[in-house]
Amino acid sequence: MDFFQCIPLREAQAIIVKELSGAVVASERVPLVDALGRVAAEAISAAENLPPFSRSTVDGFAVRSADTFGASEAAPSLFSVVGEVLMGESTDIELRPGQAAVIPTGGMVPVGADAVVMLEYAEQPDHHTLLIAKMIAPGENVVLKGEDIASGSPIVQGGQTITPARIGLLAANGVTHAQVRKAVEVAIISTGDELVEIDGPVRAGQIRDVNSYALGALFTEWGCRVTRMGIVRDSYEKFYGALAQAVEACDMVVISGGSSVGARDFTVKAIDGLGAPGVLFHGIAIKPGKPTIFGMVKGKPVFGLPGHPVAAMTVSEQLVKPAVRLLSGRQKPLERRVVQASLSRNVASSPGRDDFVGVRLTHEAGRYTATPIFGKSGLIRWMAESDGVMHIPADKSGVYEGESVPVLLLGDAD
Amino acid sequence: MDFFQCIPLREAQAIIVKELSGAVVASERVPLVDALGRVAAEAISAAENLPPFSRSTVDGFAVRSADTFGASEAAPSLFSVVGEVLMGESTDIELRPGQAAVIPTGGMVPVGADAVVMLEYAEQPDHHTLLIAKMIAPGENVVLKGEDIASGSPIVQGGQTITPARIGLLAANGVTHAQVRKAVEVAIISTGDELVEIDGPVRAGQIRDVNSYALGALFTEWGCRVTRMGIVRDSYEKFYGALAQAVEACDMVVISGGSSVGARDFTVKAIDGLGAPGVLFHGIAIKPGKPTIFGMVKGKPVFGLPGHPVAAMTVSEQLVKPAVRLLSGRQKPLERRVVQASLSRNVASSPGRDDFVGVRLTHEAGRYTATPIFGKSGLIRWMAESDGVMHIPADKSGVYEGESVPVLLLGDAD
Known part of the structure; x- marks a missing residue:
């Protein structure tokens, strides 16, 4: 497959958004x-x-703010203390001019009062008398009834x-x-003649089915419920049957390895065979992840991801994650967590293609440095050691040492 | 309580790290x-x-790279194709000089071969003959056995x-x-005379027990198993009994509202009464969250958090989260996700105190802008609307419009 047959990443993302707008899973009532x-x-x-009543935010005295007008150290306002508001209880105190009431943090502001003066600004010559030596603004130290959330909002x-x-x-x-919304149900089908189960013996030429687990964990982190359908190969009929069953039972199907040379035709044929519109794109101009397939069957998205775990996870982040968000009814488009980092060395890339390179991030004196983790295509270590992924957009032919680059953060820093 | 009695945030964090170093929960074996x-x-x-064998990363022909020395468009190297490597199978092909073998992506590189030439650089005049018009480096398009992960590493x-x-x-x-590691077991005890259960009727002066749920959700997100012990008040004996039971059953105890004026003495007395060293600090110089209590009882951390949900969540992020990480045996200290953002307006703060202000983040043309969400202390809306929290360190007396400030990211952007 040439790059000329590949569509740009943005176009692939736009197709997914268009196809899945309105395709939201059902809802349920939970505690x-x-x-x-x-x-x-x-x-x-x-x-x-x-709050359901006007509350004090400090320990002090509830007052009518107007009564403190003109108060100063030289000429404090004089109040008579007429009662005490108790925590957790209603109060029937009503303040008249010149009156004050003791009030705790969280206490109900009595009728007539519109402000609370903190203990440290009040002086009590005796239990029934209060002197306030500064002017108090209306509403000071009070959260009004409904000020946080108004009924009906x-x-x-x-x-x-x-x-x-x-x-x-x-x-x-x-x-x-x-x-x-219910959890998005995702079925993962692994294909590939070289795959064996992770707990079985590995003969020469074979390799374990990593993607059922790595992709399953990724989708679980995104809130999906994952069904691992295991490794399906042997025949086109078996594969078609498994795909049909997955489309019936789940909200989304991910075929891993289904875009490798051997399985690619299988995958395309089965997706097209199960119903219109079938395959919508086949090949995207990104690295890693070029041989990616996407189709819609009976209103459900079906992805054919590359067999290389790094490519499969990169494509999942770029295409499957937005699909999961749409299916789960998330309102806002995905906002990626991006930090600007200074690049530790030159990295070349091909114009016309979106490149994703795993990086280690170090943070010193308020600045991030990104060190690319290089490795040949398909090294799994790459993804386990990455703190983030540097995106080199399709219109660039590389980035330079010291250049400030955007790095998408992955998971928790750990 | 004056600020003079409060300890700085960094000191509080250092005390927690010191007390909990080595205090790790037990482990279990899981699928x-x-x-x-x-x-x-x-x-x-x-x-x-x-990989368990040297694999090809492309579709092409396995060759001995030395045989392509000097190859060019004008003078391509000539090979005889002696066989085909099949996907998922071992191969007994051994290449001698001048020989090549067909190989798929992921196929096992035959003995004798040290590189793979991609299909697009090879020409096959007939099934048994191959022309290669460029020089191939040793190791090209091959991942060597053990190159990703060496056995024993x-x-x-x-x-x-x-x-x-x-x-x-x-x-x-x-x-x-x-x-x-097992999940860290956290007990949450709510205190406060004004609290009622969330599903009960609210009489005048009362307020619902928000923190059991908001803090419980926060700790659940951090991987803890949470036991909500409900609202405990009435008497010191009941409170002491509940705390003793929680310390016995769980790895960590969080008392919500236990630092409010009324409950503060209860909390300090009970923590000190249950065992040495008891209370280790009481009051930290941050806003919101000043009246925070921390102690150790029988080797287990006990937090007394402010009753205001915003203060309780802010303190949890700064103190409880590091404690959970230590208890769960996480190796690296917490690295916070921080983005630099341009501040939308001036924000004042008191020197000598770490201030935390919720902000909304907008991202445009590669730059973040942080808009502070103001509100009186304890507005719950504050936290639900925040994308992140701006930290104004203790050595500053405010930050200015247009200034670049670090913003700690909260949860997923949504």
Whole structure:
């Protein structure tokens, strides 16, 4: 396959976005604790005001701010202390001009009060008297009823991921269950005459089925439920049968090794055979990952990924991840985590092709340095040692030592 | 509590690192698929060479590179094709000078051959004859036996997280099980007179127990197993009993709201009462999160976090996360994901205190802009809307519009 037959990466990504817009998996109702990391299937609005009452944010005295007008060290305002707000309890205190009430952090601001003065700015000559030596602004040290979240306002939008902070927001509003998208079900089929199961003996010329596990782990990290269908080869009929079954049972199918010379025709023929539109592209101008196949069968995406683990993982990051996000109903397009790093040496690349090179990142004095991890195509060590991937866009013919390059971060720094 | 009694953030972090060095949870043996995201408890070495044989990385012809010496368009080297290497099979072909063999990508390089020439650089006038019009370097398009991973070399170090790429490395080496650290067991106890369960009715002056859920979700994201012990108040005896039980059953205890004015004395007294050394610090110079308590009881860390969800989550990120990493045996210190962003407006801060301000990040033309999310202390919306947290170090008295500031990234961009 020549590069002339390959489509650019951006075009491949655009085809996937176009085909999968609107193809979202079903939703289910789960307890709040199980909603972590899931995608909200609908907007959730606040049923109540948060806080449900005007609260003090400090320990001090609730006052009418107007009563402190003109107060100074030389001429402090005088208040009579008429009561104490207790934590966790309602209060029926109503402040009249010249009155103040003791209030704890989190306490309910009494009727009539519009500000709280901190302990350190108040002086109490006796239990019933208070002197305040500075002017207090209306609203000072008070969070008004509904100021955080007003009743009826949306707290989570459909398509947003339920983060720990959003779990907190929902808990604060008494939301105990959430309607979230089901996990995207992904089937992985491995093909390739040289593959054997990972726990079996390896004869000369054979190699273990790495991708069922490496890709399975990657998709699991993205929130998918993965079915490893194992190694399918032997005959076209068996392969076609496995693919048909996978398309029926799952939301997405990934064929690993299905784009290698031997299996490529199988894969294309089976995808086209299972239904229209079938194969939509076949070959993309990236390195590694050129012999990638994508098609749609019965409304479900089918990927044929290269057999080399590094190529398969690189393509997964660039094409499968956006597909998973669309299927799981994520609202915003993928925003990649990118840091600018100074490159440690020259790296050549071919114009017209998007190159991805694994790098180690070091961080010193606020600056990142990226050291490319070189290795021949298919070295698996490459990916395990990378902190990130440097992207050399199709319009460049290389990048130079010392040049500032964008590096996509991979997983956790570890 | 004055700032004079508070210790700096770095000092608090150093105390935690010192106390927890060597305090690592036990390990267990799990199937490879379940090892994802866990921490390797020991080094795992390769039992075999990877690749197990010298492989071709392209479709082409295996040759002796010396035979192409001097080859050019004008004077191509002539070879006789003596056989074909089949995918997934051993080969008994042995190349003698002037001989070549057909080989697929991934095929086993025959004895005698030391390079592979790609199809596009070879011409076959007939099935048995091959012309090569360029010089081929030794090793070209070949990955040597053991070049990726040499038998006996370590593939995963103890203390490393098992990433998808490392799952791939282990699968490639036939490793079906891994010895990994157990999940860190964390108990969360909520205190505070104003708290009620999230699903119950809220009377005036009361507020829902947000932190059991928000902190629980955060710790779950970090790989912990969380036990929510609910709201404990009523009496010191009940609180002491709950804390004693939590210390017994779990690896770490987090008391939420236990540093608020009312509960602070309870918390300090109970931690000191349960065993030496007890409370190690009480108050740190950060905002939000000042009234934070940390102690060690029976070799286990106990945190008393502020009741405000934003403060509790900020302190968790700065202090609890490093503690979890140490307990789970992670080898490398936490490397935070930081991007440099241009600040959208001036932000004031107090010197002598580390300030953390939630920001929204926008990315345009390769540059990030950080827009601070302001709000009074304790607004929960703050954290749900943040893409990251801007850190204003203790030695600064503010940062200016347009200044380049480091922003710690939070979770996935969404």
